[in-house]
Amino acid sequence: MDRIILGNDEFEGENNAYVLHEGDSLALVDTGIATTDVRDDLREGLAEYGYEFADVDDIVLTHFHPDHAGLAGEVQSESDATVYVHEADAPLVEGDEAATAALDERRREYLEAWGIPPAKREELLGVVESVTGLSETNPTVTPIEDGDTLEVGGHTLETVHAPGHALGLCWFEIAGRNQAFVGDVILPVYTPNVGGADVRVERPLETYLETLRALADRDYDRVWPGHRDPIEEPSERALTIVDHHRERTERVVTALEEHGPADPWTVSADLFGELEGIHIVHGPGEAFAHLDHLVHEGVASVEDGQYRLVDGDADLESVVAPSRTP
Template sequence: MDRITLGNDEFEGENNAYVLHDGDDLALVDTGIATTEVREDLREGLAEYGYEFSDVDDIVLTHFHTDHAGLAGEVQAESDATVYVHEADAPIVEGDDEATAALDERRREYLQTWGIPASKREELLGVVEAVTGLNETHPTVTPIEDGDTLEVGGHTLETVHAPGHALGLCCFEIAGRDEAFVGDVILPVYTPNVGGADVRVERPLETYLETLRSLADRDYDRVWPGHRDPIEKPTERALTIIDHHRERTERVIAVLEEHGPADPWTVSAELFGELEGIHIVHGPGEAFAHLDHLVHEGVAAVDDGEYRLTAGDVDLESVVSTAGTN
């Protein structure tokens, strides 16, 4: 197994494509975004191992985001590779008009209810249109689900559904090695966005916390993320991210205490300041994820898009818990 580092500056940057190969059997885990730079990075990376796009037999996608799945269609067009992605993300990766329109409509609704100013909404939607417009070729995909086993590139991968950052996000355990490809479930530098990265996810923070607890319980020796370098202590990293969200929850509570009822855009401004580009959805999306979690935990209530505290002293450990981890 080898790693190709892709020169992407979008989102978390420094995407990875993983090369699984055993003689003539060649697979990729993620492909990168469909820009000229990344396309050449992927071609040159494969060439270092003696391969071309046309040699790829299988493509395994961790999730639908374009910085992970963007080149899948182009590679498939040259190779007739089988493209695997979780069933929740499959229609979007294929470019299905109905699924794409539903995602776009849901995003627009959230942008308005989160209190994002009209000018910022238009700026964000322009960025989204530009990024999604890079995908001129969509693949035909083979949907997979939790527990499915894939025989690709001379390796056996077990699919582990890991939603939160994205509805269809999956890890892929590598048989015979206590390791996994984890996409954006955990990252070595940044904490993956929840709430804004995929507006289809219900109860985004709790869903992501459940995924983090599950990953910690699996206690891998090493994981291979969608961005940057491998993570040598993934259980520790998962628990650190849970701690991060507990601290962020505390900050959200403090904002509500100081400002009274507030919408996600107002809370986001207190947490992250001025936002531009894709972060226009990531900031208030993350604020919403925490506010929504507080409502479900009985700590807050929401009226006409504004959130207010309904409890005094809050037990943060019970609200953002590590319970269930070893």
């Protein structure tokens, strides 16, 4: 198993594509974004191991985001590779017009509901339209679900559905190694965005916290993320991100004490300051995820898009709590 480091100027920094190869079997885990530079990175990376796009037998995608799935169609068009992705994300990767339109409409509704000013909404939509990061060649996809086993590149991978950052996000446990490919479930430097990265996810923060606890409970020796370097103590990293979200929840409560009733855009300004580009959705999306969680936990209420505290003395240790210590 080898790693190809791919450039990425749009999202969380360097992407990873993983090369699984044994005998005549060759697979990729993620492909990178469909830009000229990244396409060249992937071709050159494969060539270092004596391969080209035409040699790829299987492509395993951790989720639909273009910095992970963008080149899958081009690789498949040259190789006839089988492309695997979770069934929730499969229509988006295939370029299904109805699924894409539904996501776009849901995003527009949230942008308005979160209180984002019209000029900022238009700025964001311009970014989304100009930087799709997907190839014009859409792959034909084989949908997978939680528990499916994939035999690819001489390795056995167990599919574990891990929603939060994206509805169809999965990690793939490598049989016999106590390791996994985790995509954007956890990252070594950044905390994956929750709320804005995929507006299809219901109760985004609680959903993501459940995924983090599940990953921590697996107690892997090492995991291979979608960005940057491998993570040597993944359970500790997962629970550190839980702690990060508890601290952020505290900051959201403080913002409501100072500014409430308030919409997610107002809260995000308190958390992150001025937002530009793709962060126009990531910032208020993250604020919404925390506000939504506080509503479901009885700490806040919402009316006409405005959130207010109803229990300023709530124990946030119980509202956002890890399942165990590492």
